[in-house]
Amino acid sequence: MRLKPQLLLAQLQAQLQAQLQAQLWAQSLGSESGSDTSPISELALSFSGSYKAYKQAVADNNDADILKFSSQAYSLGKQKFGDTSIDTVNLGLNYAAALSQEDKTLDDNQAKQRKAEAHQLYLDALAVYEVEYGDESVESIDPLLGAAQTNSDIKKAKSQFKQAVDIAEDSERPMLLASVQMSAFDGLKKSKYYDRRVRNYALSAFEIYEENLPEDSMLRLETTFTVALISMVEGKKSKAIPLFETVVAQFSKLDYSHPYELASHARLVELYEGKGDRESSTKHCLAIGSMSPWLDDQEQTPLYRKEPRYPMSAARSGMEGWVQIAFTVDEYGFVTEPKVLHSKGGTGFE
Known part of the structure; x- marks a missing residue:
């Protein structure tokens, strides 16, 4: 069976295109194929490979590779798209999120440095988003929350959390609002700025989730x-x-x-x-x-x-004391048969 000229030409074009792609990939991986490719093509291929590796790391839930390839993709993306491109700041948000993950292998200084780097990336993204979408845009919520969560100044963080909540309230999207409110609550619940408003973030989110x-x-x-x-x-x-x-x-x-x-x-x-x-x-x-139990040798907790009551007479006279007690934990988990083994400071402590 003879192929028509049009089909034969199409096959040859496809073969040539496949060969060219193979050569380009080989060069981007350091192969000495002898073919030339432009710096722009090499950058495109290396960026594509890094971003593909990043997405695979996310799918594999591999934190180390997520950090490595999000950093690579961001650096190459800046060269490819420019510093203020939406594509670049989105890559920066990926890298910032990776930097924000807890890593117990880091010492305090290293953890602070990572947090500061992530914070700056969130601020960079926020600046571009506000120009692109507007100061009060829904799109600005993600970098706002990221900036708040990585802010070493808790007072400024509270302001950023509030701004994010205000934007979410105006969006008329209840599920978004609940998510932002819980982020703000979690970020401020252990701070000196925990107040009734922060408390109400959680109560409001609870009502929304109950309904939806x-x-x-x-x-x-x-x-x-x-x-x-x-x-x-x-x-x-x-x-x-x-x-x-x-x-x-x-x-x-x-x-x-x-x-x-x-x-x-x-x-x-x-x-x-x-x-x-x-x-x-x-x-x-x-x-x-x-x-x-989480551990086979875990102690009973x-x-x-x-709370034990300190003897009033001992407290008035500034007397110290202690008591050592033995007891049995019954099959229901309750303490029974307490017995005083040793004590100091008088019978008031027993």
Whole structure:
């Protein structure tokens, strides 16, 4: 069978194109093929390879390679697209996110340097986004949150978090708002700027997730746990208990023990003991006992205990003392048969 001239020409063109591509790839990998290629083509191929490797690292969840290839892709992207290109700042955001990941192999100075580098990348992206999309654009939320989370000045971070929340509120996109509110809450909950407004970020996000997500959604359960903790700290036990019970009920359906499930059981032991409800407390003690420990040689850790009262007479006279006690932990996890072994400072400490 003879091929038509048009088909034969098409085949030859395809073969030549394939050969040319193979030569270009070989040169970009350092092969001595003897063919020439322009610096622009080499840059395009090396960038393409780095970005492809970055995406593969993300798919493999390989943090070391994510950091390595996001850095390479960003550096090559700046040469390819220019410093102020949207493509370049997006590559910078990828690199900033990789720099922001916790790395326990770093010392304090190295961790601070990485955080500072990530912060500058977020600021660079924010500046370009604000020119491209506008100061109050939804697109600017990501670099705003990144800048806040990596800001060493917590006061400035609070301002950036607030700006991100304000933009999300104006977007009329409730799920976006809830996500931004929880980011702001997590970023400020342990700072001196934690206040009623920050607290309300979590409560608002919880209401949004309740309306828009199923009961077993991880986002919803994480926020439920957070709001339960807030209620417990504020002394609102009647609100905290059903929220913790919800978390326990959903995670109990899994084939493995989740840390939120364990933490919720522990809080419920404390809450029910505080109410004098030994039966409910025992139920959660038994549930914890049925869970697998994280380490085989892990020591027992008290889930709930009353704070010891320092003897008033000893306190008035400035007397120090201590007491050593032996006890038995029964099958339900409760302390029984306490016995004083040694003490110092008088019987008031016993």
